[in-house]
Amino acid sequence: MDKKITTPVFPQINVPQVSDKGLPELIQDVQKRLNIQLTNYKQDYIKRRLLSRMNSTRSKDFVEYHQYLKTHPEEEEKLRNALTINVTKFLRDPDVFNLIGKEIFNSIVTAKRSIKIWSAGCSSGEEPYTYAILLHELSKAGINYNGAIIATDIDEEILKKARTGIYEKNALENLSENQISRHFEKTEDGKFKIRDHIKNMVRFQSHDLMKGVPIGRMFDVVSCRNVTIYFNEQQKKDLVKLVSESLGKDGFYIMGMSEYMSKDVEALFKPYKPMLKIFQKA
Numbered sequence: 001m002d003k004k005i006t007t008p009v010f011p012q013i014n015v016p017q018v019s020d021k022g023l024p025e026l027i028q029d030v031q032k033r034l035n036i037q038l039t040n041y042k043q044d045y046i047k048r049r050l051l052s053r054m055n056s057t058r059s060k061d062f063v064e065y066h067q068y069l070k071t072h073p074e075e076e077e078k079l080r081n082a083l084t085i086n087v088t089k090f091l092r093d094p095d096v097f098n099l100i101g102k103e104i105f106n107s108i109v110t111a112k113r114s115i116k117i118w119s120a121g122c123s124s125g126e127e128p129y130t131y132a133i134l135l136h137e138l139s140k141a142g143i144n145y146n147g148a149i150i151a152t153d154i155d156e157e158i159l160k161k162a163r164t165g166i167y168e169k170n171a172l173e174n175l176s177e178n179q180i181s182r183h184f185e186k187t188e189d190g191k192f193k194i195r196d197h198i199k200n201m202v203r204f205q206s207h208d209l210m211k212g213v214p215i216g217r218m219f220d221v222v223s224c225r226n227v228t229i230y231f232n233e234q235q236k237k238d239l240v241k242l243v244s245e246s247l248g249k250d251g252f253y254i255m256g257m258s259e260y261m262s263k264d265v266e267a268l269f270k271p272y273k274p275m276l277k278i279f280q281k282a
C-alpha cells in the first residue's frame with residue numbers, strides 16, 4: 001500500500017499503514033450508499049482515496065471510518081468527491097466548450113493572431129486536449145495564430161496519464177465521430193490514443209494552485225474547473241485572485257458549472273456568460 005497519499009488540500013500526507021480489516025464491508029456499504037460501482041477501480045486507488053478521508057476525519061482504521069460514515073451524513077458527499085477526484089472527460093459540458101471554441105477562441109485569435117491558455121487542475125488531460133482540438137479546428141478553418149496551452153495539476157500520477165494521452169472510449173463520448181477519427185488512433189487493446197498534432201500543442205507541468213503563485217501571466221484564457229471541492233472559502237478567494245493575476249487584459253476565466261465566486265472577489269471579473277460560468281477580467 002502507498003504510504004503517501006495525495007489530496008488537493010494537503011498534497012503529500014504521510015499516513016500510517018492500516019490493516020485491511022473492515023475494508024470489504026466498507027466498500028460494499030459505500031457502493032450501496034453512494035450508488036456507485038467501485039469494482040471498476042483499482043483496489044489501491046480506492047484505498048488511497050478512503051485513506052485521505054480517514055485522515056481528514058481522524059479515523060484510525062477502516063472500521064472506525066465506517067462508523068464515522070454511518071453517523072455523519074455530510075461525509076457521504078465528501079467521500080463521493082474523494083472517490084471521483086480526477087473525474088473528467090473530453091468536451092465536458094459541451095455548451096461551455098462549444099461556445100469557447102466557436103466564439104471566444106475565434107475572437108481572440110482573429111484580434112491577436114495568438115492565444116495563451118492555462119488549464120489549471122487538468123487531471124488526465126481531457127480538458128487541455130479538448131482546447132487543443134477546438135484550436136486545431138480554427139486553424140483548419142483558415143485562421144492562423146500562435147497557440148500555447150499549459151496544463152497543470154498537483155497530482156504527478158495523473159499527469160503521467162495525461163502525457164501518455166491514451167483513453168477509454170467513454171472519455172470521448174461527447175466528441176463527434178469525425179473528431180474522434182481525426183484526432184485519435186485506436187490502440188490494439190481498443191483504447192484511443194491522442195494523435196501527435198494535438199498532443200504536441202499541450203505542455204504539462206506540476207503546479208499547486210494552493211501556493212498562490214500563478215504558472216505564468218498574460219494568459220488569454222484560464223480554465224480552472226471542478227477543482228475547488230476541498231478548498232475552504234479563503235482558498236477559493238485566493239484562487240480567484242490568482243486567476244485574475246495570471247490573465248492579461250480582458251482575459252477569460254472559465255469555472256466549473258457548480259463553482260461560484262465569492263462576493264469579496266467578484267469585482268475582479270465581469271460576467272461574460274455567467275450561466276456557463278464564463279467571466280472576463282474586469
Ligand SMILES: C[S@@+](CC[C@H](N)C(=O)[O-])C[C@H]1O[C@@H](n2cnc3c(N)ncnc32)[C@H](O)[C@@H]1O
Nearest residue numbers: 008085087088121123154155208209210225226
Ligand atoms: C475533478 S478534476 C477536474 C479536471 C478538469 N478540470 C475538468 O473539469 O474536467 C480536479 C483536478 O484538480 C486537481 N487539483 C486539486 N487540487 C489542486 C491544487 N491545489 N493544485 C492543482 N491541482 C489541483 C486534482 O488533482 C484533479 O486532477
